[in-house]
Amino acid sequence: MTTLLTPAAALRRIAFLLERAREPTHRVSAFRTAAAVVDSLPEGELDRRIRTRTLTDLRGIGPKTGAAIVQAHAGEVPEYLARLEEALSELVPLADDVAEFRATLRGDLHTHSDWSDGGSPIREMAEAAIALGHEYMALTDHSPRLTVANGLTAARLERQLDVVAELNEELSPFRILTGIECDIHLDGSLDQTDELLGRLDVVVASVHSDLRAESAVMTERMLAAVANPHTDVLGHCTGRLLVPREQREGRRQRPRPESAFDAEAVFSACVEHGTAVEINSRPERLDPPLRLLALAVELGCQFSIDTDAHAPGQLDWQSNGCERAVETGVDVDRVVNTWTADELLDWTTA
Numbered sequence: 001m002t003t004l005l006t007p008a009a010a011l012r013r014i015a016f017l018l019e020r021a022r023e024p025t026h027r028v029s030a031f032r033t034a035a036a037v038v039d040s041l042p043e044g045e046l047d048r049r050i051r052t053r054t055l056t057d058l059r060g061i062g063p064k065t066g067a068a069i070v071q072a073h074a075g076e077v078p079e080y081l082a083r084l085e086e087a088l089s090e091l092v093p094l095a096d097d098v099a100e101f102r103a104t105l106r107g108d109l110h111t112h113s114d115w116s117d118g119g120s121p122i123r124e125m126a127e128a129a130i131a132l133g134h135e136y137m138a139l140t141d142h143s144p145r146l147t148v149a150n151g152l153t154a155a156r157l158e159r160q161l162d163v164v165a166e167l168n169e170e171l172s173p174f175r176i177l178t179g180i181e182c183d184i185h186l187d188g189s190l191d192q193t194d195e196l197l198g199r200l201d202v203v204v205a206s207v208h209s210d211l212r213a214e215s216a217v218m219t220e221r222m223l224a225a226v227a228n229p230h231t232d233v234l235g236h237c238t239g240r241l242l243v244p245r246e247q248r249e250g251r252r253q254r255p256r257p258e259s260a261f262d263a264e265a266v267f268s269a270c271v272e273h274g275t276a277v278e279i280n281s282r283p284e285r286l287d288p289p290l291r292l293l294a295l296a297v298e299l300g301c302q303f304s305i306d307t308d309a310h311a312p313g314q315l316d317w318q319s320n321g322c323e324r325a326v327e328t329g330v331d332v333d334r335v336v337n338t339w340t341a342d343e344l345l346d347w348t349t350a
């Protein structure tokens with residue numbers, strides 16, 4: 001990585017890499033905090049601080065973050081960043097076909113920010129996506145019913161749309177697509193107003209409750225959601241959890257098996273209604289399981305390879321989904337997030 005970065009971008013890139021290397025949270029957040037401090041300085045203040053060597057007098061900037069700022073400001077790649085990039089390049093590389101597949105992805109259609117249960121502001125998620133070379137990212141925070149995940153009411157979602165519009169002006173040509181991960185109610189309807197769903201670029205519909213329902217009941221529920229004209233992507237279709245995980249406020253979720261439903265009927269409906277089946281890359285989900293993914297391929301489904309990232313470093317998880325796509329023979333052309341943003345939007349609004 002030799003492109004020149006602004007001091008704040010360099011700090012965020014360092015935080016991103018530390019997170020990827022699974023460093024402790026406080027080390028990661030030290031760099032994110034320093035980036036936020038730099039962003040908040042009035043015009044000319046950074047120059048003055050560097051000139052007068054008073055950078056570390058600022059709250060949130062220490063010797064390490066300060067050194068990185070000075071080096072980036074001078075047009076160099078900060079030493080700390082260079083060392084990290086090198087250390088990480090020695091990690092096990094992806095198989096060639098998986099790496100190739102992954103390189104065709106232009107964005108991610110399932111991400112969360114601190115507006116719902118994610119850990120980072122929208123801007124940090126977008127900057128991490130930019131650092132990965134993505135052209136777009138759909139911001140899909142949770143819908144109102146999911147109160148445990150701080151789901152967005154209609155009013156909060158309206159506010160988020162304004163925030164995204166402003167960020168998009170700043171971050172262009174990168175594009176944050178507006179979106180939602182919308183809960184599928186028990187009757188198969190979606191958990192947001194029709195009017196708002198119609199205004200969003202991307203709607204991911206997911207089941208988050210009553211996961212142990214009888215197969216016939218679950219199938220009806222999913223069929224209704226897949227047929228909804230607003231639905232673009234069917235999120236983590238089986239709801240399985242492979243390993244326990246920590247949630248907000250220290251709640252612990254136990255592993256759980258796949259929900260039972262008629263996969264052939266649901267995937268056929270996806271083909272009929274032009275709804276993509278998500279290949280969810282979260283290591284504890286890896287959903288759908290391979291046998292169902294193979295079935296979806298056979299039936300001719302379209303796919304979206306998403307991370308469901310709740311933190312910037314998790315945006316890097318797409319290789320998990322790509323590995324499974326390669327294994328089951330998914331055709332790159334059938335993966336909607338290999339398309340340009342314009343092609344994608346033509347499809348979601350169709």
Ligand SMILES: [Zn+2]
Nearest residue numbers: 181206235236
């Ligand atoms: Zn979900």
Ligand SMILES: [Zn+2]
Nearest residue numbers: 110112181308
């Ligand atoms: Zn999600």
